[in-house]
Amino acid sequence: MSGTEIIVRYAETDQMGIVHHSVYAIWYEAARTDMMEQAGYSYSRVESEGIMLPLSHLECDYVGGVKYGDRVIVRCFVEKLTIARLVLGYEVRRKGEDEILSTGRTVHAWTDTNLNMINLKKKAPELFNLLDNIK
Amino acid sequence: MSGTEIIVRYAETDQMGIVHHSVYAIWYEAARTDMMEQAGYSYSRVESEGIMLPLSHLECDYVGGVKYGDRVIVRCFVEKLTIARLVLGYEVRRKGEDEILSTGRTVHAWTDTNLNMINLKKKAPELFNLLDNIK
Amino acid sequence: MSGTEIIVRYAETDQMGIVHHSVYAIWYEAARTDMMEQAGYSYSRVESEGIMLPLSHLECDYVGGVKYGDRVIVRCFVEKLTIARLVLGYEVRRKGEDEILSTGRTVHAWTDTNLNMINLKKKAPELFNLLDNIK
């Protein structure tokens, strides 16, 4: 997975002069969207089939600050998949650099549109197998 | 209408050290929510009755900057009401001060949940009369 | 100016199912950043020279809603330039389509880092001429 390129927006900075920490969760989500689209099953398609993927857990580690105008690459990868849950990992780097600026993890539940838990393998076996294969 | 008190959040600042201009639209919306609740017809009730109020126009004038930790009062008032549209005005002041820091205006269309225009007076006469009276 | 491509983020939607109106100001800003970079004088360079460009006025017209996953092109152009002010215009379209979904305008003052007005032609003649030429 090549990762998602983000150009840091002015509105994403705060008065400390670096990107506000809450923004990384939004970048992770953009990378998550891309990862699923590149995997061949867009998140919009997932939702259109009545499957929701609400977050139950988020964690972010911040190593280095990111500034307005920086170009960063956010990589999203499947850490763990079960019939009930999806665990994704994230790495943020400045474009063209190896140094990791942030790592993250999100845990998601597979639910229906009423946010009740579902068994993904039964409800959408194609999606389950696809994510299982890129793990 | 007494207005809505907002305590400026750190995340609302940018690297210029003042509140980012996009945030005012969110404050106007908080004041709009309060205005309707104080008027006796909450926006949640409006939506639950299948009426949406999407914005068609937004304008903001910024006179003075607002800083992290400032307490501001945002006043929202009905400028104009028709069966098809609602025009609201806004004023932002630091709490306890007269000087206006920002003025704004939003224009909304009355629509159904498919975002098709409706005639508010027919669809929800109570709401129409209520807003007409506080104009 | 070719415009800035934006992939709509999930966090940018609201419960109406479309992009929240406050987000457009952030997209305009991303397009403004690109426009200046493409013009050869990045906004980061402007700020590093002690010149700030705070907004004094914002207006947005919303014609059509934009959804999660949509790709939009935001075009930013110089409407008017004086020694004291910069007026920029914006157009938002879905990628590959002609229909305009939103138009906007921002008015900026040229200031020093204390947000006091400056004469741009004196302070940064190269920048003034460059923007004057692409008007």
Next chain:
Amino acid sequence: MSGTEIIVRYAETDQMGIVHHSVYAIWYEAARTDMMEQAGYSYSRVESEGIMLPLSHLECDYVGGVKYGDRVIVRCFVEKLTIARLVLGYEVRRKGEDEILSTGRTVHAWTDTNLNMINLKKKAPELFNLLDNIK
């Protein structure tokens, strides 16, 4: 500590109809601001003394969704304090209810304005003792 009351903003929801998960970090920050102000040493004062408190770690657990118009109480408390770091905990409840909707934790480094680590006990003993006492 009585906690910080937040009225959920429309812009804070996403198309799932609940508050976007990235928003909780902003609420935690509002509660953190309040906690320090109630403790008698506002975060603005901290920054004005050249002390910054960047986040190095964030984690959030989401148990129940929160909707537009809900009133929530966010409680922030000191979990751990050292000369180099501050660990804070958070709990989110609907106002007047006991059920926890979200818990969180943030880890902060004490730094100067260049984001270099400092020894808080030496640099600001009053602040260190104050936070140590409410632990």
